Amino acid sequence: MPGSPLRASAVKDETRRSGGTKNEGMKKTIRKHHSDPNPKRNRFKLKHGNVVRWYFVDLLSLVILLVFVVIIAAIVLSHIKVIPEYKRLVVFRLGKIVGVKGPGLVFLVPIIDRGVWVDLREMVLDIPPQTCITKDNAPVNIDLLIYMKVFDPELAVKSVENFIMASTGIAVTTLRAIVGDLLLDDVLARRDYINQALRAKLDEVTDRWGIKITSVEIKEIKPPAEVQEAMIKQMAAERSKRAMILEAEGKKQSAILEAEGYREARIKKAEGDMQAAILEAEGRKKAMLELDEAAKALSPNTMLLMYYDTLKKIAESPASKILIPLEISKFLARLEEFLGGK
Secondary structure, three states: OOOOHHHHHHHHHHHHHOOHHHOHHHHHHHHHHHHOOOHHHHHHHHHHHHHHHHHHHHHHHHHHHHHHHHHHHHHHHHOEEEEOOOEEEEEEEOOEEEEEEOOEEEEOOOOOEEEEEEEOOOEEEEEEEEEEEOOOOOEEEEEEEEEEEEOOHHHHHHOOOOHHHHHHHHHHHHHHHHHHOOOHHHHHHOHHHHHHHHHHHHHHHHHHHOEEEEEEEEEEEEOOHHHHHHHHHHHHHHHHHHHHHHHHHHHHHHHHHHHHHHHHHHHHHHHHHHHHHHHHHHHHHHHHHHHHHHHHOOOHHHHHHHHHHHHHHHHHOOOOOOOOOHHHHHHHHHHHHHHHHO
């Protein structure tokens, strides 16, 4: 019956469990239950709906809790830093530097701490070609390499906004100032001086940024096309001049060597002739001595026979001859003695 006390009490219990008559959905349910002639089926439906509703609420709470836990874990893990040996982490806490961390494992307080990475390895800046005006108003294009490294990470972060850009700008302006004090020939010939001067001035400026300029190397110096053509002509003239000088030196050296060789040859020949004459004279002397010794050993009759034999050989010759015998000379000698005695 619609007005029975049992049905009314069941509806009140269900209303109390579901939060009272404030819920519009429950009001519809109560009106439906009042109109339903079967109260047991109504109680079953109410109980089954509450279980499903509580199960859905618990599942939603669990999902929200898991999402919250994952977010917290991600935030914590993102603030755990592993710093390698060649890097450092400058830590800011509420905008104030609290130190330089690394190497190793570092934990940053979420939301409060912020880290800035600084690489301590030596880096290379490739400066693009720069047009510089020399002291004699000749434009040249110069490109160079700058090697630098960070020695103070804290200064590199707080003293300059971008130390790479700042170093590049200082390098370009300093290069133009140095080249402007040199003549074109000096710029082309004194690369080492430009490298050293540029490195010293850059190092002086970047020292307050915690940057050390280790080296500066000029890659290429390119003068204007007109200057290049003049240099090519000058090089060709210098090579021709050196070739002519070398040729003249060669001819001179050849003539000197030839004269020295001729002199040496004549000296050697004269020494040889002198030695030969000496030897020949000594040989004749020795032969004469031997003839003299042999003549002393000969008797007068032997000498007379040899004399006659010589006269015979002379007489056999077809030429005209006048012979004066040896006896006539002896006769004349005796005649001279006779006349002298008178």
